Amino acid sequence: MSEIVKTIEQLEMLHYGNSLNYLSKANVFATSTTSGYFNTIFGAYAWMNLNLEANAFSILPKYVWDKSGFRIITGRATLNTTNGNTAQGGTAQSGTIAETAVPTVDQVSVTPKIAQIPFGASTVHEWLSNNSKDDIWGSLSSLRTYMAVQHKELLNQMLLADVEGEAAAASAHYTGTSNWETLDRLVSSDAEEDQTGGTYNDFYDPWDALDRDSATKYDATVESASGTIGTNGNLTKSVLITTLRKTRKKGGKDPNVLLGSHEVYSEIQEIFEPATRYPMGESLVEIDVNGIKTFNGKGVGLQVSSVYGIPIIPTKDAPSYATDTDEVGRLFGLDTSDKDGFGYPRLGIQIAVPTTYNEATRGTQGWPFTNGSFTEKGIYWTMGETICRRFNGNFKIRDISL
Numbered sequence: 001m002s003e004i005v006k007t008i009e010q011l012e013m014l015h016y017g018n019s020l021n022y023l024s025k026a027n028v029f030a031t032s033t034t035s036g037y038f039n040t041i042f043g044a045y046a047w048m049n050l051n052l053e054a055n056a057f058s059i060l061p062k063y064v065w066d067k068s069g070f071r072i073i074t075g076r077a078t079l080n081t082t083n084g085n086t087a088q089g090g091t092a093q094s095g096t097i098a099e100t101a102v103p104t105v106d107q108v109s110v111t112p113k114i115a116q117i118p119f120g121a122s123t124v125h126e127w128l129s130n131n132s133k134d135d136i137w138g139s140l141s142s143l144r145t146y147m148a149v150q151h152k153e154l155l156n157q158m159l160l161a162d163v164e165g166e167a168a169a170a171s172a173h174y175t176g177t178s179n180w181e182t183l184d185r186l187v188s189s190d191a192e193e194d195q196t197g198g199t200y201n202d203f204y205d206p207w208d209a210l211d212r213d214s215a216t217k218y219d220a221t222v223e224s225a226s227g228t229i230g231t232n233g234n235l236t237k238s239v240l241i242t243t244l245r246k247t248r249k250k251g252g253k254d255p256n257v258l259l260g261s262h263e264v265y266s267e268i269q270e271i272f273e274p275a276t277r278y279p280m281g282e283s284l285v286e287i288d289v290n291g292i293k294t295f296n297g298k299g300v301g302l303q304v305s306s307v308y309g310i311p312i313i314p315t316k317d318a319p320s321y322a323t324d325t326d327e328v329g330r331l332f333g334l335d336t337s338d339k340d341g342f343g344y345p346r347l348g349i350q351i352a353v354p355t356t357y358n359e360a361t362r363g364t365q366g367w368p369f370t371n372g373s374f375t376e377k378g379i380y381w382t383m384g385e386t387i388c389r390r391f392n393g394n395f396k397i398r399d400i401s402l
């Protein structure tokens with residue numbers, strides 16, 4: 001015969017073996033809102049709720065800074081016909097040697113620039129983070145991991161800074177920038193300068209050294225989706241094909257990578273609908289310190305989308321004119337190859353000092369006087385510059401709207 005439970009004490013005896021008044025009608029429960037009972041432990045990691053991609057920085061080849069200048073041939077040697085020869089050098093039998101001719105050569109000087117991202121923590125915070133059981137984030141060790149990634153992101157933003165907005169907001173002539181040179185300025189033209197260069201001069205002159213205000217010899221191929229620079233339009237297959245053709249004729253080859261905003265990437269996907277999207281496929285690429293390289297027939301690398309066999313990389317930092325809410329970004333066709341065989345890429349990043357980490361902490365000689373305070377600091381820095389030795393091998397399609 002089962003025991004009849006009539007009281008809470010009898011229920012406790014049945015389940016616990018004794019009665020300690022664990023339960024009562026007027027009991028008070030300890031909850032997470034009870035003062036002093038609950039302390040949130042967030043843990044040693046901060047999950048990154050940010051997109052810190054650095055695609056432009058990744059795909060550009062990096063090479064050692066060995067000299068601070070280079071020469072560009074900006075004009076072909078031109079034969080005159082005063083000695084009876086043709087302009088192409090055709091000569092009559094027993095004809096006279098033509099007058100000598102040489103190409104036009106320009107000299108370009110560049111200087112490396114420093115990019116930095118410093119960070120730090122108070123000595124008290126650093127000690128508690130490393131020695132106490134307190135729930136603390138923000139020690140140098142945790143910041144070191146995050147800041148290394150953000151340093152690359154900031155370099156990426158330098159490489160993709162918008163020139164049109166800068167020119168429109170200017171109050172004086174352009175005198176250069178402390179940032180690494182942006183692709184938007186390198187891959188531009190005299191026509192773009194004339195149309196969107198603003199009231200003041202030189203905003204489309206790379207390194208504030210090459211004159212695009214009145215000369216076309218440093219031109220890249222710049223096209224507008226609408227056909228008119230400064231007027232927005234839809235990106236079409238015809239615009240893309242025409243731009244590639246013009247670039248091939250000038251640069252001697254196709255660009256080896258396309259770079260654009262995620263919106264432009266989506267537009268390209270829409271252009272090539274499933275029934276007719278054969279020009280859009282996949283390419284096997286490797287991205288390392290030498291930039292982006294394609295591999296045919298090899299089972300290694302990263303699979304990415306391609307258009308007409310050219311890998312296309314989307315990036316969140318692609319430039320657009322900030323006050324033009326209709327423009328969704330620009331599409332760059334970049335030639336980062338060394339087709340000329342000179343040992344230098346046509347477009348890349350020349351590095352004087354590779355990304356370096358330095359810190360001043362309690363373990364550093366001279367601390368805390370080195371910091372001037374009881375803080376512990378770290379810094380990532382890189383010294384280099386974006387260099388283009390062949391402008392006409394690159395293109396830009398701008399004024400793209402959805």
